[in-house]
Amino acid sequence: MTTSLIIPPGLVLILGGLLMPLLARVGLRSLVLIVLPVVTLWLVWTPPLGATLTTPFLGFELILVQTSELARVFATVFSLMGFLGGLFALRQQNTLELAAAFVYAGSAISVTMAGDLITVFIFWEVMAIASTVVIWCGGAKARPAGMRYAAIHMLGGALLMAGIAGEIAATGSTAFTAMDTSTVPRMLILAGILINAGAPPLSAWLPDAYPESSWTGMVFLSAFTTKVAVFVLLRGFPGTEILIPIGFVMVFYGIIYAILENDVRRILAYSIVNQVGFMVIAIGIGTEMALNGAAAHAFVHIIYKALLLMATGSVLLATGKRKCTELGGLFRSMPLTAVCCIIGALSISAFPWTSGFIAKSLISGAAAKEHMETVYLLLVVASAGVLLPDIKVPWFVFFHKDSGLRPKDPPWNMGLAMIILSIFCVGIGVFPAALYGMLPYPVDYEPYTPDHIVYQLQLLLFGALAFYLTLGWLKQTNTITLDVDWLWRRPGPAIAAFLDRFAGYTWEWFVDLVTATAMRLYRLVHSHHGPQGIFGRTWPTGTMAFWTTVMLGAVVIMSYFQ
Template identity: 55%
Template sequence: MTSIHPILAYLGAAALLPLFTGAWRNRMVLAAAAVGLLIVHNLPSGTLATANFLGMDLVLMRVDGLSRVFGYIFCLNSVFAFLFAYKLNDVRQQLAALFYIGSALGAVFAGDLITLYVFWEIMAIASTFLILARKTKLSSGAGFRYVLVHLFGGLCMLVGIIVHIQTTGSIAFTSLAPSLGSWLILLGVLVNASAFPFASWLSDSYPEATVTGGVILSAYTTKTAVYALLRAFPGWEILIVIGCLMAVYGIIYALLENDMRRILAYSITNQVGFMVTGAGIGTAMAINGAAAHAFCHIIYKSLLWMSAGAVLAATGKSKCTELGGLHKTMPLTLLLGLVGALAISSFPGTSGFTSKSMIIQAAANEHLTWVLMILEIASAGVFLHAGIKFPYFVFFAKDKGLRPPEAPRHMLLAMAGLAFLCIALGVYPQPLYAILPFDVGGFDVYKGGKVVAQLQLLLFSALVFFLMLPLLKRTDTIALETDWFYRRGGRLFYQAVSAFFNGLNDMAAKVAGRAVHGFAEFCRNLPERALFLLTALNPDFWTSGTTVNAALRMKQIRDSLDAGALPVGGSLIAVTLGLAVLLGLVL
């Protein structure tokens, strides 16, 4: 058994990356991911690494059933993601990916809120570069908005942590009781989970990432947020409402969307909604289901993003209205992508069925009828958009005359490995159930009428799709949602705030400038005024001659003063003393 932190495999590879070139760099990155997986597998349970910071005891690595299952899938997915990107020749994307995955592991194994926050922010920064790496105008705008949203979420978390520490004196990353601090932490976590109304950042940014970036981004940010919810907020009933809303929201916008990678982005929000609901239910069955679904979701969602990425790399197109007929030249990509489509639709015999059924069963055990109904409807909706719509409009539908080559071998190998896991965990889920946080007891996903009920639901969804096909055909349109407020409304808000505060600043500058200038002028002429006054008040001046002579002398004094007869030093001393008096009055 080893107590080495798995993050070291990824950060070590990032440090060595500049020393390698070409194929050796890709091999080294792939090897680092495999080493990370091996480290997680050999980790003993318990608190394995601590540190002291400003008098606080930080827990840098805590291993238990919940953190281990997320550690497994984070490392396992990185192996297939780097295999998919084996021919990538962009050191910036590789560096960003290594820091991103490593920081996600750091957050998962964090045992205190301070360590969690540090890795949380590193995740936000590193993932931004996977979006910017595409180097297009759209990716630049999406990356800018992405980092702003996540910095907002991180700021909410930071304020919440500070309030929580001040209130309780504890930094432990464990189940939190409702308080102002914990509510603020929850808000920060929900931003990363793409919870409504913050969900639009995901569909705005992930589709603009590179081919490799889209695959990697789909796995970590939202699932790290799910882990944080399961760890710190189990049983918070508000999460049931939020999760159900996410599940429905993702379906609606995925059905309206034309871009294939945006369809998959919205389906992430939909699927994470199931996991958030499980966290809200908070029972052992629900937490097991949410963790298992996160595990399986990463596998089949990465598979779907790989198939979409292979199409994008081969054709340069992502809109459904520009694709179609690709089954003729990319049959293997289609076949492997279909496995992912069936898995996300919870088709019996796939991993999605063995994990999602646990969440639905948890809702049924708690007699949450309305939750059960919404989740069943959401399951049918998933089959409509990700199970049928995505493969139909991309690989079938109207042939656009595109004849791209089949995906490269390394991409097909990565997709084949994930497709195998989708089927293996669907047919034999016991290895997954064995690493879940709680004992699954006698739960049998293939017992009773679960299979028949699910098949009926999927067949009904397929019937609806083909009957409503004329209405579901996509056009090149834009679906407006909550991001409009910070795309357009945010700009108006910025202009209004800028005009108000800059106008106030200009007015204050003018008033203060005039006052200081006038005071300085008064001080500058003060010696001349004092001499003139002293001369005028001298009785001998007026009695020493006639009034005409006195007036003539006054004129001579004025002329001499205006000509600068008085030394400059006197004016400087007067101005300095005057400003000192003014500063003393202000302070």
């Protein structure tokens, strides 16, 4: 079904973001932050399923809008995060950051609604640019982190572009459909997507860059880039088995580094990697139940991760501190923030009657249903292990050794955004049918069976016991954690400097070689054609006549041999 009345939802936020600096001058910025995401959400749900909006471009037909159940799931939660992120950021004075965040959110929605590879790539790159600006708005320390972030995403974009170009050349089609990894272009597409998902070996871009953004910036950053990558994997590579081991590496990498980390925002950044790992595993399993689990987990993860980042962002705004060793005992003066943070931690830990429980259980249930014993057991281990870093944030920030800090709860708009997200975390957990009804495939699964509830509570109690027993080991020290980004932070600049010097020496050698060769050639030519050279001297007429005769004779003789 094609109709000219469809308005691309993401373009509303993109245009709003581009106009926001102008609107701020006339006092309309707050209105834009609240109203435009609501309009976008309405536009997501207005077209019927299967509706499309196309436009010609360089001989191809771009599908700007192609509605589907999967697209609606992601576009809905992205619009919701645009609204709640805008509500939380009403007091953010940096209009450039908010403008870039809305362009970022609108581009993410545009990717989910796109029906062809070219449109996906265009808005994929707009996302990279806008998110880099969001990071740069975090201050002076964020500038180098933003540059490293941009470099990694330029690499991912280049791989994606090369893969898409190769795919179009091979098939003659720009259609965005399920693919395998049987060709080099498709492997390049997969590699470009996995970079944005935070997959190894370049996962470190996420904890390197996101924590350096502002107290509002990381809320937006956590919602879009990695989850758009999950959406594209869901749509482009369902059932690709290589994603299962990649996902497990992400899960355990994120858990280990989050346990070791001292910086609260870096803990949550590593947590993003391990949570996305669960989604990648589900996509690799590839059954309808697993794909539903990946979509549901992405939806709820955006919500509870935003809640945790709003809580820690409120602490950062109030205290200016973000390390576990600098915080503690804040529940005394920030009770609302503490309660919201606990709800977010329970949700990410998949506590029954929270949103994380009804989403993660779909993934483990899919593995069990397919008799994938190893995958299921590893998911159990990962689910128990993830509790350790999940408890760390509320414990060390709000309940550990009193830091003596007494900041107040944040202003009403920030508190309201956290309360709404907390209601979503509990509401989706208590009434899972609301989310299950949105998923791309019919859901024939009941998460609240007695054995499943008892099993999950046992798992959580075991994780809590492990946290208690290892609390002395988990006690934070004022140190930093080395990650693979050390390779381009330290040796990288040294190698670049060496290559720069090598290039300089090579160029100087080449210039000297060319100059010396030119001078030798000049002297050779000058010796023959100069004033004293054999070709430069004046020759008598007789001599010239003699040599002319010799040359003519040689020509006559040679003609007899032809």
